Amino acid sequence: xxxxxxxxxxxxxxxxxxxxxxxxxxxxxxxxxxxxxxxxxxxxxxxxxxxxxxxxxxxxxxxxxxxxxxxxxxxxxxxxxxxxxxxxxxxxxxxxxxxxxxxxxxxxxxxxxxxxxxxxxxxxxxxxxxxxxxxxxxxxxxxxxxxxxxxxxxxxxxxxxxxxxxxxxxxxxxxxxxxxxxxxxxxxxxxxxxxxxxxxxxxxxxxxxxxxxxxxxxxxxxxxxxxxxxxxx
Amino acid sequence: xxxxxxxxxxxxxxxxxxxxxxxxxxxxxxxxxxxxxxxxxxxxxxxxxxxxxxxxxxxxxxxxxxxxxxxxxxxxxxxxxxxxxxxxxxxxxxxxxxxxxxxxxxxxxxxxxxxxxxxxxxxxxxxx
Numbered sequence: 001x002x003x004x005x006x007x008x009x010x011x012x013x014x015x016x017x018x019x020x021x022x023x024x025x026x027x028x029x030x031x032x033x034x035x036x037x038x039x040x041x042x043x044x045x046x047x048x049x050x051x052x053x054x055x056x057x058x059x060x061x062x063x064x065x066x067x068x069x070x071x072x073x074x075x076x077x078x079x080x081x082x083x084x085x086x087x088x089x090x091x092x093x094x095x096x097x098x099x100x101x102x103x104x105x106x107x108x109x110x111x112x113x114x115x116x117x118x119x120x121x122x123x124x125x126x127x128x129x130x131x132x133x134x135x136x137x138x139x140x141x142x143x144x145x146x147x148x149x150x151x152x153x154x155x156x157x158x159x160x161x162x163x164x165x166x167x168x169x170x171x172x173x174x175x176x177x178x179x180x181x182x183x184x185x186x187x188x189x190x191x192x193x194x195x196x197x198x199x200x201x202x203x204x205x206x207x208x209x210x211x212x213x214x215x216x217x218x219x220x221x222x223x224x225x226x227x228x229x230x231x232x233x
Numbered sequence: 234x235x236x237x238x239x240x241x242x243x244x245x246x247x248x249x250x251x252x253x254x255x256x257x258x259x260x261x262x263x264x265x266x267x268x269x270x271x272x273x274x275x276x277x278x279x280x281x282x283x284x285x286x287x288x289x290x291x292x293x294x295x296x297x298x299x300x301x302x303x304x305x306x307x308x309x310x311x312x313x314x315x316x317x318x319x320x321x322x323x324x325x326x327x328x329x330x331x332x333x334x335x336x337x338x339x340x341x342x343x344x345x346x347x348x349x350x351x352x353x354x355x356x357x358x359x360x361x
Contacts, residue, residue: 032292033292034272034297055297057271057293057294057295057297058295081359083267083268083294083296084268084294126294141295141296142294142295142296143296143297143298144296145299146299149296
């Protein structure tokens with residue numbers, strides 16, 4: 001989360017556009033920015049899982065057998081102007097890349113709203129979500145800062161023991177054996193190429209800059225790792 | 234509130250000046266960009282704010298956006314009803330959707346703001 005905020009700052013201060021793919025070292029719950037940390041805190045299944053608060057909105061994500069992406073885009077890029085469109089613009093190349101792997105997902109198309117939103121993002125329904133036969137397999141959220149945006153999201157690949165009611169894409173398609181490092185690497189390369197073409201910017205692989213690394217370290221130490229941040233709501 | 238009497242910022246806030254105090258809100262252009270608002274976080278009465286710095290946050294379509302204070306000074310009042318019901322921001326952004334009242338510490342900050350005509354033209358250029 002600290003790296004994602006550092007990438008947003010690079011977009012704000014240096015007009016740098018970055019796409020990042022990552023996985024989590026251990027099953028972790030990331031809370032939406034406005035969600036209460038008290039919610040489901042006594043849930044027997046989740047009570048021992050580490051939690052971190054995101055900078056973006058939406059519901060909690062259980063990061064387990066999934067891929068997380070973040071995409072930071074500066075204010076000077078026209079795509080940063082429309083919030084809802086950016087979801088569609090980034091999700092479409094993901095649909096195309098998954099289709100090449102024989103995994104045919106689509107936009108949900110209609111939003112599902114309720115008075116009390118479910119705690120987990122995958123229990124919520126936005127029209128821009130990606131679904132496989134109606135089951136949500138990808139949702140995204142955003143943070144805007146001075147016109148720049150970081151959008152991040154989670155692609156649910158395998159069903160987690162911690163949330164068995166949300167089936168992973170590979171479980172639904174009978175391809176669970178694909179969940180291996182080389183497949184995930186191929187997938188992220190294909191996603192990156194497809195997004196690069198969609199936003200008409202050349203793809204260039206890079207590590208964090210020294211400034212980004214220093215800023216992410218500072219944000220981790222002074223914000224994201226602190227109970228005061230996780231429990232601010 | 235008559236928009237002709239308001240002043241506007243490039244970050245889509247409006248202010249209504251009454252002596253050394255301003256009422257602050259966000260414009261209909263900003264609200265339309267944000268679409269369905271679900272949460273708002275407001276500053277604390279008595280706290281200070283600084284022109285161009287963050288003084289609140291809103292969430293819409295899973296996107297959290299900062300709200301920027303158009304002026305520097307002390308927060309004297311907040312529209313706390315918005316915390317439970319954000320609909321006035323969409324339905325009446327220049328009236329019941331006001332966000333804060335600020336006692337200004339530097340009234341010259343108002344000099345750089347746009348009037349309603351200038352702001353309308355600015356929004357047209359932003360949309361293209």
